[in-house]
Amino acid sequence: DTGVSQDPRHKITKRGQNVTFRCDPISEHNRLYWYRQTLGQGPEFLTYFQNEAQLEKSRLLSDRFSAERPKGSFSTLEIQRTEQGDSAMYLCASTSLGPTGGETQYFGPGTRLLVL
Amino acid sequence: AQTVTQSQPEMSVQEAETVTLSCTYDTSESDYYLFWYKQPPSRQMILVIRQEAYKQQNATENRFSVNFQKAAKSFSLKISDSQLGDAAMYFCAYRSRGGGSQGNLIFGKGTKLSVKP
Numbered sequence: 001d002t003g004v005s006q007d008p009r010h011k012i013t014k015r016g017q018n019v020t021f022r023c024d025p026i027s028e029h030n031r032l033y034w035y036r037q038t039l040g041q042g043p044e045f046l047t048y049f050q051n052e053a054q055l056e057k058s059r060l061l062s063d064r065f066s067a068e069r070p071k072g073s074f075s076t077l078e079i080q081r082t083e084q085g086d087s088a089m090y091l092c093a094s095t096s097l098g099p100t101g102g103e104t105q106y107f108g109p110g111t112r113l114l115v116l
Numbered sequence: 117a118q119t120v121t122q123s124q125p126e127m128s129v130q131e132a133e134t135v136t137l138s139c140t141y142d143t144s145e146s147d148y149y150l151f152w153y154k155q156p157p158s159r160q161m162i163l164v165i166r167q168e169a170y171k172q173q174n175a176t177e178n179r180f181s182v183n184f185q186k187a188a189k190s191f192s193l194k195i196s197d198s199q200l201g202d203a204a205m206y207f208c209a210y211r212s213r214g215g216g217s218q219g220n221l222i223f224g225k226g227t228k229l230s231v232k233p
Contacts, residue, residue: 106163
């Protein structure tokens, strides 16, 4: 068990550019979540996958954001035409859905995005 | 919609002393989970402790324990024998229970804990 990993750890981009982040969950986990954390705030839910299916998106996920989880393994989060307001830490978490529904989510180290 | 409130932006404790971090939440659900996560500076978030709402017994994990008051919708974290490594942001989080829920966590804004040597 190598834990949840995210790549890159840091990304600096210019406004208007596209960026893509990757998350590798714990291998046996079937649920994967994306959260966004801005300075001084707790993480906020963006979207989640159960296996390869994207089941829910929050209102925070504008149409410039797209997420995929091909084959139910790693996931990518792409932001098109970045804006300065997109600057944040993007966190990925994974868990294994079981009968109780309360399984712990394990977080990755996050990708810190700075849009200039 | 559920909300989580942490009213203490910052707390400080002397090494080896005890500190309590507060958390209140609002929900109309009767069955849910509550969590405390720790986020050290520039390091990833890790679970400290969790509590199932249907359990009356307060959860404990070594030096960490909670005071869960369901009627008051309160969920405080007590850290005993504080250590320098406990310095971090602490987030209280709520999660709906049940297979039909999307299962995302709802976080408070966090409490920054400093530990003085």
